[in-house]
Amino acid sequence: MKLESKAPQGPLAEKWTKHKFNVKLVNPANKRKYEVIVVGTGLAGASAAASLGELGYNVKAFCFQDSPRRAHSIAAQGGINAAKNYQNDGDSVYRLFYDTIKGGDYRAREANVHRLAEVSVNIIDQCVAQGVPFAREYGGTLANRSFGGAQVSRTFYARGQTGQQLLLGAYSALNRQIANGKVKMYTRTEMLDVVLVDGKARGIVTRNLVTGKIESHSAHAVLLATGGYGNVFFLSTNAKGSNVTAAWRAHKKGAFFGNPCYTQIHPTCIPVTGDHQSKLTLMSESLRNDGRVWVPKVAKPGLRAKDAAGIAEDDRDYFLERKYPSFGNLVPRDVASRNAKYMCDEGRGVGQTGRAVFLDFADAIKRDGRNVIEAKYGNLFDMYKQITGDNPYEMPMMIYPAVHYTMGGLWVDYNLMTTVPGLYALGEANFSDHGANRLGASALMQGLADGYFVIPYTIGNYLADMKAGEKISTDLPEFKEAEKQVNERISKLLSIKGKKTVDHLHRDLGHIMWEYCGMSRTDAGLRKAKGKIQELKKEFWNNVNVLGGSGELNQELEKAMRVADFIELGELMVDDALNRSESCGGHFREESSTPDGEAQRKDDEFMYVAAWQYTGEDQPEVLHKEELIYETVKPTQRSYK
Amino acid sequence: MKITLKVWRQKNNTSKGAFKVYQAEHVSEDMSFLEMLDVLNNELVVKGEDPVAFDHDCREGICGMCSLYINGRPHGPQQTTTCQLHMRTFKDGETITIEPWRAKAFPVLKDLVVDRTAFDRIQQAGGYVSINTGGVPDGNAIPIPKKIADEAMDAAQCIGCGACVAACKNASAMLFVSAKVSQFALLPQGQAERKERVEKMVAQMDAEDFGACTNTGACEAECPKGISLTNIARMNREYFVASLTSYEVQAKGDGA
Numbered sequence: 001m002k003l004e005s006k007a008p009q010g011p012l013a014e015k016w017t018k019h020k021f022n023v024k025l026v027n028p029a030n031k032r033k034y035e036v037i038v039v040g041t042g043l044a045g046a047s048a049a050a051s052l053g054e055l056g057y058n059v060k061a062f063c064f065q066d067s068p069r070r071a072h073s074i075a076a077q078g079g080i081n082a083a084k085n086y087q088n089d090g091d092s093v094y095r096l097f098y099d100t101i102k103g104g105d106y107r108a109r110e111a112n113v114h115r116l117a118e119v120s121v122n123i124i125d126q127c128v129a130q131g132v133p134f135a136r137e138y139g140g141t142l143a144n145r146s147f148g149g150a151q152v153s154r155t156f157y158a159r160g161q162t163g164q165q166l167l168l169g170a171y172s173a174l175n176r177q178i179a180n181g182k183v184k185m186y187t188r189t190e191m192l193d194v195v196l197v198d199g200k201a202r203g204i205v206t207r208n209l210v211t212g213k214i215e216s217h218s219a220h221a222v223l224l225a226t227g228g229y230g231n232v233f234f235l236s237t238n239a240k241g242s243n244v245t246a247a248w249r250a251h252k253k254g255a256f257f258g259n260p261c262y263t264q265i266h267p268t269c270i271p272v273t274g275d276h277q278s279k280l281t282l283m284s285e286s287l288r289n290d291g292r293v294w295v296p297k298v299a300k301p302g303l304r305a306k307d308a309a310g311i312a313e314d315d316r317d318y319f320l321e322r323k324y325p326s327f328g329n330l331v332p333r334d335v336a337s338r339n340a341k342y343m344c345d346e347g348r349g350v351g352q353t354g355r356a357v358f359l360d361f362a363d364a365i366k367r368d369g370r371n372v373i374e375a376k377y378g379n380l381f382d383m384y385k386q387i388t389g390d391n392p393y394e395m396p397m398m399i400y401p402a403v404h405y406t407m408g409g410l411w412v413d414y415n416l417m418t419t420v421p422g423l424y425a426l427g428e429a430n431f432s433d434h435g436a437n438r439l440g441a442s443a444l445m446q447g448l449a450d451g452y453f454v455i456p457y458t459i460g461n462y463l464a465d466m467k468a469g470e471k472i473s474t475d476l477p478e479f480k481e482a483e484k485q486v487n488e489r490i491s492k493l494l495s496i497k498g499k500k501t502v503d504h505l506h507r508d509l510g511h512i513m514w515e516y517c518g519m520s521r522t523d524a525g526l527r528k529a530k531g532k533i534q535e536l537k538k539e540f541w542n543n544v545n546v547l548g549g550s551g552e553l554n555q556e557l558e559k560a561m562r563v564a565d566f567i568e569l570g571e572l573m574v575d576d577a578l579n580r581s582e583s584c585g586g587h588f589r590e591e592s593s594t595p596d597g598e599a600q601r602k603d604d605e606f607m608y609v610a611a612w613q614y615t616g617e618d619q620p621e622v623l624h625k626e627e628l629i630y631e632t633v634k635p636t637q638r639s640y641k
Numbered sequence: 642m643k644i645t646l647k648v649w650r651q652k653n654n655t656s657k658g659a660f661k662v663y664q665a666e667h668v669s670e671d672m673s674f675l676e677m678l679d680v681l682n683n684e685l686v687v688k689g690e691d692p693v694a695f696d697h698d699c700r701e702g703i704c705g706m707c708s709l710y711i712n713g714r715p716h717g718p719q720q721t722t723t724c725q726l727h728m729r730t731f732k733d734g735e736t737i738t739i740e741p742w743r744a745k746a747f748p749v750l751k752d753l754v755v756d757r758t759a760f761d762r763i764q765q766a767g768g769y770v771s772i773n774t775g776g777v778p779d780g781n782a783i784p785i786p787k788k789i790a791d792e793a794m795d796a797a798q799c800i801g802c803g804a805c806v807a808a809c810k811n812a813s814a815m816l817f818v819s820a821k822v823s824q825f826a827l828l829p830q831g832q833a834e835r836k837e838r839v840e841k842m843v844a845q846m847d848a849e850d851f852g853a854c855t856n857t858g859a860c861e862a863e864c865p866k867g868i869s870l871t872n873i874a875r876m877n878r879e880y881f882v883a884s885l886t887s888y889e890v891q892a893k894g895d896g897a
Contacts, residue, residue: 006806040819051774067761068802070704086781123773129777131770131830133794140784158793158794160763165797166701174770187758210750273671278679279700386725398840452774501686503679543688552653553751555694556686 003256003611003626004423004443005411007111012632013094019414020457024464031056033468035219036459037204041068043163043431043444044427045225046170047451053177055456061174063181064190064209064241065098069171072227072239076163077284077380079147079155080127080444082120086378087144090100091152093117094578098633099150100442103332104407104435105585105601106635107259107609109628111414114432115472119453124156126452130169135160148285148333148440155441160284160379164442170451190558191246192489193482194253196422201253201423202472205482207490209558212484212551216474220466221459222421224250225451226427228406230263232566232573233518234510236403237269237282241560247429248408253416256611256624258411258431260569261441261577264438265519266404267336270387270397271356280402283359284380285440288318288329290364290373291397294318295335295357295617299347305395310352317342327640334437334586334599335640337401338542341519342597351398360396403518405443405585407434408576411611412625415458416450419611421460428448431609436585447544490550493560498543504557509551509563509570513534517574522590526578534539540567549626572612579623582606603635642668642728642786645736646681648693654748654756660738670729674717675700675707687721694752695839700724702865705800708807709753710740715804715863716778722802722865746849757803759849760817767838768832790825796823798866805860809834811852816860818846819876826879829868836883841844867881 008015009020026034038049041063049061063071085094096117101108124142128134135143147155158165176184186206193205195216203218229238229244251257268283294316296303297460303311319339321328329336340357343349350356365373370393374381377417388398397619410418410425410544412432417424427447434442473479516529548554583592583599584606592600610624615622644665666683672680674698682692698706702725703786711717717726731737739753747755797820803817807844823837825831831838854873859869 048776054773065698065704066704066757068707069761069764070698070706075699075701075703076892084780102721123778124780127782128783129770129772129830131793131825131828132830133790133797133824134780135794136785136787136790140786141781153732158797161703161798164800165794168797172764173774175761175765176769185748187761201830239699239704240700253894274669276669276672276676276680278676280702324858335869383725385723386702387727388721389727389729458776499687501683505681547686547689547691553694553754556692575667 001419003143003411004111004413005111007109007590008414012110012114015111016118017336021462023457026320026460026464028056030468031483032058034058035060035461035471037217038062038220038225038265039204040071040165040225040227040429041174041226042073042227042427043072043167043170043447044429044451045071045223046167046174047448048225048455049183050177051456052171052450053182053457054178056182057182060186060219061348062186062191062206064188066188068174068185068187069168071167071243073163073444073525075239076444077282078286079145079157079162079441080123080158080166081147081154081439081537082124083154083446084124085115086142087153089152091154095152096120100433100439101435101633102638103437103439105437105638106435106603106607107584108433108435110173110435110630110632115454116446116449119449123445123455124447127166127169129290130172132158132165132169132178145286146289147432148330150439153469158387160377163444164447168449186537191249192486192561193249194259195479195482196253197419197472197476197478200421203474203479205479205486207486210550210553212554213598214486216479216483218472218474218479220463220470221424223424223426223455223616224410224429225426226429228405228409229447229566229569232570233403233513234507235272235277235514236282237266237280237332240279243565245562245565248569250410250418250420250423250564252614254420255423256411256613257408257572259408259576259609260360260573260608260612261517261580262407262585263403263406264333264405265337265401267401268339268359268399269402270384271351271353271400281383282402282404283397283399284620285333285382287359287377287380288336290376291329291361292318292358292363292558293320293329293340293359295343295348295350301354302352303350305351305358305390305398308360317348321525324640331640332437333397333440338519338588356398356400356544359391359399359438362396365393386550405438407431407436407438413607415461416455417641424455424459426455436587483613489561490557490613491562493544493557494550494631495548496542496544496546498540500543501545502563503554505536505544506563506566506580507557509533509567513570513573517577520588520590521577523578529574530571533567534573537567538566575621576610576612579610580606600636642670642733643729644668644677644731647736647738649691649740650752651749652751654686654750658749665748668728670727672728673700674711674726675724694754696754697724703800705802708742708755708802710742710807712738715742715807716865720863720865722800723839727829746812746851747803747806759851760801760803760851763814763818763842764821765844767834767841770825771834783829784790785829793824793827796820796827796868796872799865799868802865802892804863804865806851808859809852809855809862810857810859811855813854814846814851815854815859815873815876816864816868816870818842821870822879823872824878826875836887837878839876839879840883840887849853
């Protein structure tokens, strides 16, 4: 099968406009005859469900949480990019496009990224009109900040809770459509399979998480906006419920998985304190605008934050400023993360575990005053104090990298359709716009771009070719077979009654992934990981202990089904990381580095999207390549020196 | 640390519940409250006992999914969400009582898990600005004084956890509803539907069987996001004005 991106021909800046004109339209009077399923209610899902409902489609939306407002987009702190150039500092659609392509280390599709930059400006207008309380200047205009290494101030924000406010905006639009009867909302309902009829996605099988009831839902198209898979590492900044199950089930039904090895490790998270740790908390990247990252020049094992002031200026190594004088503490996430790891590997890490570096605000407080720092980061400082017990106004924070975002995901074409006709993937669930590394404040932008401004156009092109009102029954054998498989899987899990808890096995998977498929990867390590994951899979299916029954609220069963899928995904991530023997963006292969230890891309060999095809239980997946063609930008080696 | 836990156990929403006592033997003060429950649950599973069901998701204090009525206070002794509460707040040897939110409008589904969909239905009644995607003015075409934007943001920070309802003797949802009413009453974008919004949201709140405001301020004192009582005063004013004047709008159609 040849992968076709379906990116339109013609000059870059005209592709989307041209495409919008060329896509087929569904007659306004006919839209009500079509049903669309949207799984997930984060930024991408909620905005898509609301926008499609507004257009007149009948939407069924699903989330596993108790309310659509809980989706993990809510936790995004820093902001959302848009090429508004309100600051008159040289920003433009082209510059945002260029920065995103470069930041993604030339592993994203040009046409998609340009479209993203184009619609970024519409997103801000849309959210403002919804009543999202973005930060304002005294004159009443929107405020911006520079974020994550950008040379222009294009990031819009709502204190440190931008994701929350944007999601509540999308949630309000969704609520309006629920009230209008155009969206039917299913909360505490988890998608467990996608159903294909005549090769097209025509529905899903779900489990009601309160009653345990397995149900089928049919539609003309299915949209997955189910987020990323960072929890494959057990510890990550994702919510505890974030999972890959919807995407993985789709993958097993024929949707190719794109670039699974591209994971983003965020440099500024609160370090691990012990084996009880259940998640890692991100401290917004915006802190690096004013915080200085350092470790002692000479190893000081067990150095605590409250004793940091005792280390003289000359005895401190501000390693990012030293190694990258022009970007300093604002180098991209992957560079900042890897360097923190190197410092700790050298033994110069701080804190009880030695796996942490300082992020120090003493100079900023001296320069700007405590009030200014408090106004910028007050809630983040409070959050840090709440979790660690340390006061960052008086001593440096301790930070360490943690898994934060996954650039990989279901492969989609320019229309956001997967390799299964009628099955779409939006937001973090798809592989699309961030290449090998996502820039700060771009995830919110992409989620909302896909949901508000891309899918409402592109889905029409598909639906227009289907007969209006061609509804199908969930009594079809395809649905019954999928339900049967889901029920069998549940029965199997409940019947094992082994010795290990689901959390225990998930933690074991996390250790393998973090050790061998984390910030830095090697051929030998990845091969070892593959074997270990295969062993773990056997152990899971022979020795997991899932108590309780299927017809009740059973959180252990929910977790078990998700972990079973994470284990399979973990193996594919390792396969992908093995195949990609270059370093690019968040994927760092030690064998492929420059003499001074920086990432070395191999454009002649790896300028492609790796899209993996599932071929059967315990069968090797088949690699398909979508060549990336750069018509406009000339790839260069990233340098932040 | 060693902690004794008195936990509410209830099989489902039709069965009766009761407290059950557990010993948590290996509690670290760095654990979050929910991590302490994770450890307990893992021990229960190993022993073949049904683990305690509780709601949680982001574990960084923003999703509003976690709840728990701890020692008689929603989210426990500090003004945070339960996921941000750490065991260093408690003393070695202490007994901790954990209950679900108690409110007629929040029925218990299992153990500590309650149904808060009443909150969603109140938002669906009017917690939005009625605009479609696209066709909106430029963001800077709607100037908003910084003070107004800040005050709207203060109200908009509500995470919808329901602590205000759990804290209130009357199980009133006034703080929750007033936060959304305030956000839109303050902002220019909310003006067009200002009157209908407050009327519809209050009507839905009453239909969901939330109680009347006690005026004691327990909600504000327990709100993990510091949502201010001022919002309730503003909502009362909005509701009063709407009840006297909204007929002017409704006489020519329902305005929706």
